[in-house]
Amino acid sequence: MQKQEFIKQFLPAAQVAGKHFKLNPVVILAQAAIESGWGESVLAKVYHNYFGLTGYGQPTLYWKGAKTLKTEEGGISHLQFRIYESAEQSFFDFARVIRTVYQTAADVSNYPVAYAKEIAYSRYICETNGDNREAYQQMLKSISQYIKQTL
Numbered sequence: 001m002q003k004q005e006f007i008k009q010f011l012p013a014a015q016v017a018g019k020h021f022k023l024n025p026v027v028i029l030a031q032a033a034i035e036s037g038w039g040e041s042v043l044a045k046v047y048h049n050y051f052g053l054t055g056y057g058q059p060t061l062y063w064k065g066a067k068t069l070k071t072e073e074g075g076i077s078h079l080q081f082r083i084y085e086s087a088e089q090s091f092f093d094f095a096r097v098i099r100t101v102y103q104t105a106a107d108v109s110n111y112p113v114a115y116a117k118e119i120a121y122s123r124y125i126c127e128t129n130g131d132n133r134e135a136y137q138q139m140l141k142s143i144s145q146y147i148k149q150t151l
Contacts, residue, residue: 001039007150010039010050013088017095024109026151028095030143031119034136048084051094055080062093112144 001009010032011025018025035052036044043049047068055067066083084090098119099106105118119125120137 003033003038003146004150006033006038007147010087010091011151013091016088017091018109020092021095021099021106023095023098023106024112024115026144026147027109027112027115027140028091028098029147030112030140031094032091033143033147034139043081044087047081048087048090049082050087050090053082053090053094053097055082060093060096062089062096112148113141116140116144 007029010029014025014028014032017023018028032039032050035041036050039045039050041052043052053063059065063082063084067080068083069080082090082093084093098109102119102122102124105115105122105124108114108118116137120133120140125131125133125136
């Protein structure tokens, strides 16, 4: 999927979820782009999980509790990921998680640079999974800027 196509297709979901949870839709869409590889990941294509949200916790209004194991290289995985019925449910559940669990980041979402720093250095990023906080922060800032210029 081309970047422009991704933005056009998922901007409405980011806008509605952002309005409902008082988050900047640009940062929502930027995180979806990072976490789903611009909509190309198996989690996104098959399971409508655009944010790599794990399958732990209680079902919510947006996630009914279905989950899958993500197969890593070598066929071994210990992580379960949420399965959503639609992309919109994934966007709403992500926005709900950010607003309720990462309130400091949510409160600065209208400032993508500040949001990127807050989320990159929060529990959302897991270095044990090979995440690089600084790289994630820079990528989120860059993609947010790209999306903002596109709109």
